Amino acid sequence: MSRKQNVIRLYSGFADGAIAVKSEIEISQTSGIPNFDIIGLCDSSIRESRGRIRAAINASGFVMPKGQITVNISPAYMHKSGSAFDLAIAIGLLIVSNQLSLPTGTDIYAEGELSLDGKVKSTPGSAIRFRLLNNTNNLRIVFPLTETDSARINSIEGYPVSTLKEAVETLSLPVFPSRKFILNNTENIFTPCEEDTDISILKGQEKTVRALLIAAAGWHNLLLVGSPGAGKTLAGRILHSLLPPLYPEEIEEVYSVRNMYSDSNLLLSSQRPYRYIHQLIAPNKLICNGLNMSPGELLLANRGILFADELCEFSGRIIDLLREPMEDNRINILKDGQTYTFNSNFIFIGATNPCKCGMYMEPSHKCSCTPGARHRYLSKLSGPFLDRIDLFSELHMIDEKALKNSVKNNSENKSPEYRKKVSEVWEICKERYKAYPDKNNGTVIEDNLTELFRVNSNALESAVKLSTINGYSARGINRLLRVSRTIADLNNDKDVENKHVMEAQLYKNRIFNQWSKNK
Numbered sequence: 001m002s003r004k005q006n007v008i009r010l011y012s013g014f015a016d017g018a019i020a021v022k023s024e025i026e027i028s029q030t031s032g033i034p035n036f037d038i039i040g041l042c043d044s045s046i047r048e049s050r051g052r053i054r055a056a057i058n059a060s061g062f063v064m065p066k067g068q069i070t071v072n073i074s075p076a077y078m079h080k081s082g083s084a085f086d087l088a089i090a091i092g093l094l095i096v097s098n099q100l101s102l103p104t105g106t107d108i109y110a111e112g113e114l115s116l117d118g119k120v121k122s123t124p125g126s127a128i129r130f131r132l133l134n135n136t137n138n139l140r141i142v143f144p145l146t147e148t149d150s151a152r153i154n155s156i157e158g159y160p161v162s163t164l165k166e167a168v169e170t171l172s173l174p175v176f177p178s179r180k181f182i183l184n185n186t187e188n189i190f191t192p193c194e195e196d197t198d199i200s201i202l203k204g205q206e207k208t209v210r211a212l213l214i215a216a217a218g219w220h221n222l223l224l225v226g227s228p229g230a231g232k233t234l235a236g237r238i239l240h241s242l243l244p245p246l247y248p249e250e251i252e253e254v255y256s257v258r259n260m261y262s263d264s265n266l267l268l269s270s271q272r273p274y275r276y277i278h279q280l281i282a283p284n285k286l287i288c289n290g291l292n293m294s295p296g297e298l299l300l301a302n303r304g305i306l307f308a309d310e311l312c313e314f315s316g317r318i319i320d321l322l323r324e325p326m327e328d329n330r331i332n333i334l335k336d337g338q339t340y341t342f343n344s345n346f347i348f349i350g351a352t353n354p355c356k357c358g359m360y361m362e363p364s365h366k367c368s369c370t371p372g373a374r375h376r377y378l379s380k381l382s383g384p385f386l387d388r389i390d391l392f393s394e395l396h397m398i399d400e401k402a403l404k405n406s407v408k409n410n411s412e413n414k415s416p417e418y419r420k421k422v423s424e425v426w427e428i429c430k431e432r433y434k435a436y437p438d439k440n441n442g443t444v445i446e447d448n449l450t451e452l453f454r455v456n457s458n459a460l461e462s463a464v465k466l467s468t469i470n471g472y473s474a475r476g477i478n479r480l481l482r483v484s485r486t487i488a489d490l491n492n493d494k495d496v497e498n499k500h501v502m503e504a505q506l507y508k509n510r511i512f513n514q515w516s517k518n519k
């Protein structure tokens, strides 16, 4: 005797790294011994959803279907985890048991976690999953009310719900009351960066002030060397204050990564990220927690700043991990035999003491380190790592009283003016790098940089001469020309001239070269 079988289908999604994958959920109900099974390479977090779904269905005034229930989540060859399938499975169970009837030919996409009382909650990664849903016609989309920002940045058309009951009532309507979500005005989400940390605070540190401006304008990595209390950390915050807001397309990218591990209370903001790391950071906090793919600092700093404090105290392993994104602006993460690539395009700013006691550069203090100890301290940073840094600047201790006065009397607000200048250079670069999307002076990859940068013959001759005298590597000349290009852009000069190269070489790595020789 054949059993009666009902099968229905609807859609949900999951994030595989930064890639959104559409899932078809099939639900079959047959008469027989009661059973509720979920299959399709799902981990325990999905199998546990059975308890939540059953409770939510009952609490919402519906009845858990009888008989043998099998839920199959495709694609069956990909690992899935998390609670985002709850809502879709619950809706499917109500359809298969005829408690929810839909107009003919209706397709459904649903996602969200269910609580035992039938509420619909956010789950991490919705901003990535919603990428599946823009330009989708004839699909009734329901998602958690708390995910409207993810809906806005992906321009989707759907209906946000706060309970299972609301989802069922809405889906059963003859005309689905969907809303179009759009990010129409980025102005109202603009949060100024670090307004309380104005660049004028760095009085008496002109070289660093200029280095910060060049770093922001050309997207250059920067290393600050100075005594404890000289204002290195402050300089990092100030660099942040010089960066113009995220472009609209970058807002989506930054928000999606933050949304991968955080499910609520995320502010949609055009402020660029600022991430701070110190020497005790674990490798998985830096890259990614492979278990649930929660992003590490290298991903969270994308489109903003990564500040590494006490850089010479970092382990060699961490320094090596920093190298890949500093060179390629992206990182590859291996999980379950598969490689995931993420953008990791930040301005790196490192800060270090000049030696273990920190006083080597201060004329009024005596350094207690031996030349050998100084060398060992600085040699933590390898040549290949230092090669990836465009600008070096020293910071000196300012008399505490003078610093307090300068902060107290600081009525100047110069960062906005500097930020405007940075913004102008970015516009020049956007035009120059039309054929190199997403690139700027610090990151563009091109065999013939001299031509692309319009380096004139005098300037090129100077650069070559300087490299012979100082022993720059090919990469060293390359970095020199990049900084020269930014200085020319700050001056609104079309060509890179001798004077730009002369200024750029002031920011070359002298400290490490010179001191490491003083063994």
Ligand SMILES: [Zn+2]
Binding pocket: 355, 356, 357, 358, 359, 360, 367, 368, 369
């Ligand atoms: Zn010392």
